[in-house]
Amino acid sequence: MIYLTKPYFDKDEINAVKETFDSGWVAGQGPKGKELSEYIKNITNTKFAIPVNNCTAGLHLSLLAIGIKPSDEVLVSDYTFPATGHSVMFCGAKPRFVDVNLKTYNIEPNLIEEKINNKTKAIIVVHQFGQMADMDKILKISEKNNLRVIEDAACAMGATYKGKPAGSFGDITVFSFHARKNATSGEGGIVVTNSEEYATIIKSLSCFGIESAFTRQNTLNIPSFKRLGYNYKLSDINAAIVLQQLKKYPKLLQKRRSLVNLYNKLLGNNEFITLPIEHKNNYHVYQTYAILLDKKIDRNKLVLSLRAEGIQTQIGTYASYIQPVYKSDDKCASSLFLFDHSLALPLYYQLRKKEVEFVVEKLNCHIKKQMRGS
Numbered sequence: 001m002i003y004l005t006k007p008y009f010d011k012d013e014i015n016a017v018k019e020t021f022d023s024g025w026v027a028g029q030g031p032k033g034k035e036l037s038e039y040i041k042n043i044t045n046t047k048f049a050i051p052v053n054n055c056t057a058g059l060h061l062s063l064l065a066i067g068i069k070p071s072d073e074v075l076v077s078d079y080t081f082p083a084t085g086h087s088v089m090f091c092g093a094k095p096r097f098v099d100v101n102l103k104t105y106n107i108e109p110n111l112i113e114e115k116i117n118n119k120t121k122a123i124i125v126v127h128q129f130g131q132m133a134d135m136d137k138i139l140k141i142s143e144k145n146n147l148r149v150i151e152d153a154a155c156a157m158g159a160t161y162k163g164k165p166a167g168s169f170g171d172i173t174v175f176s177f178h179a180r181k182n183a184t185s186g187e188g189g190i191v192v193t194n195s196e197e198y199a200t201i202i203k204s205l206s207c208f209g210i211e212s213a214f215t216r217q218n219t220l221n222i223p224s225f226k227r228l229g230y231n232y233k234l235s236d237i238n239a240a241i242v243l244q245q246l247k248k249y250p251k252l253l254q255k256r257r258s259l260v261n262l263y264n265k266l267l268g269n270n271e272f273i274t275l276p277i278e279h280k281n282n283y284h285v286y287q288t289y290a291i292l293l294d295k296k297i298d299r300n301k302l303v304l305s306l307r308a309e310g311i312q313t314q315i316g317t318y319a320s321y322i323q324p325v326y327k328s329d330d331k332c333a334s335s336l337f338l339f340d341h342s343l344a345l346p347l348y349y350q351l352r353k354k355e356v357e358f359v360v361e362k363l364n365c366h367i368k369k370q371m372r373g374s
């Protein structure tokens with residue numbers, strides 16, 4: 001089977017886990033968590049980095065930190081994994097879904113302002129599949145309308161826009177270390193911000209709302225619980241693993257990008273496929289390589305045909321506004337089109353050139369079969 005994705009671990013991660021076992025600190029907020037925070041602050045050019053147990057938890061805490069309340073509305077890029085919309089619902093607030101651009105799969109800036117009203121407090125921008133959204137336009141609109149900006153950079157560790165890294169634009173940014181992300185610890189995430197106020201609230205809320213857990217002194221310091229916080233901490237075992245992943249990240253990324261070039265070259269002549277593009281302002285980290293199929297192709301049938309050949313493919317991601325949980329009145333036609341017609345192809349560090357060639361051969365073959373009606 002050629003899988004859609006496969007994490008890459010070697011002796012570095014095994015040694016790092018052993019180190020945490022030997023140290024005796026395997027819970028959250030230990031030395032590895034602190035090392036991870038320092039590393040991430042450096043590469044994202046931010047002042048504060050708080051490890052959390054996943055990106056969804058980080059988005060939830062970010063919204064609470066900026067003060068989202070049940071009567072508020074938060075704009076959300078529609079074409080995303082539903083974690084983004086869910087985080088708004090966790091606060092009792094209403095997600096308002098904004099349609100995306102068919103070429104970049106990211107929020108369409110021209111459609112943002114029509115969704116803003118006096119309840120709108122923030123916007124969650126998703127850097128879909130590892131390519132950053134059009135931040136210049138988004139920041140201009142958010143400044144004009146006094147909206148806080150949260151970057152959902154679940155897929156975008158290492159991505160840049162006009163040379164600046166994901167995480168250095170929004171009021172708060174959240175990354176994911178889930179197994180399908182380019183740098184993974186199985187599950188995990190981290191929140192970054194330049195605001196001390198937001199960082200203090202997020203740290204406290206990630207650890208039961210405790211007040212003094214981060215300021216232990218020589219005196220016996222019995223903490224108090226000031227806020228109704230959560231247990232969203234990242235264990236030091238996970239932090240140790242992801243630190244090793246980040247250290248080998250340039251090597252992992254280089255391979256991903258060379259496989260993407262190969263796919264682009266081999267698929268470029270197929271008239272029924274639109275390739276993903278890397279916008280000129282962006283450095284794309286290709287967490288997912290998602291092509292767009294002509295509407296004459298039955299995408300779901302194609303997934304099953306490829307599965308029978310031993311190739312795992314998947315839908316790109318979801319149209320949020322149609323998910324029953326949101327009971328949304330929004331309409332996002334481009335997002336729906338992408339939901340119905342995008343196809344994610346296998347992409348991971350260990351994938352070999354001849355496997356890419358096999359995937360392309362079978363993909364072309366089954367598209368042809370569908371077009372012949374057989």
Ligand SMILES: Cc1ncc(COP(=O)(O)O)c(C=O)c1O
Nearest residue numbers: 054055056080081083154176178
């Ligand atoms: C855009 C986006 N946001 C948020 C998430 C949630 O990440 P996590 O699984 O770390 O909670 C995902 C996961 O796939 C995602 O793709």
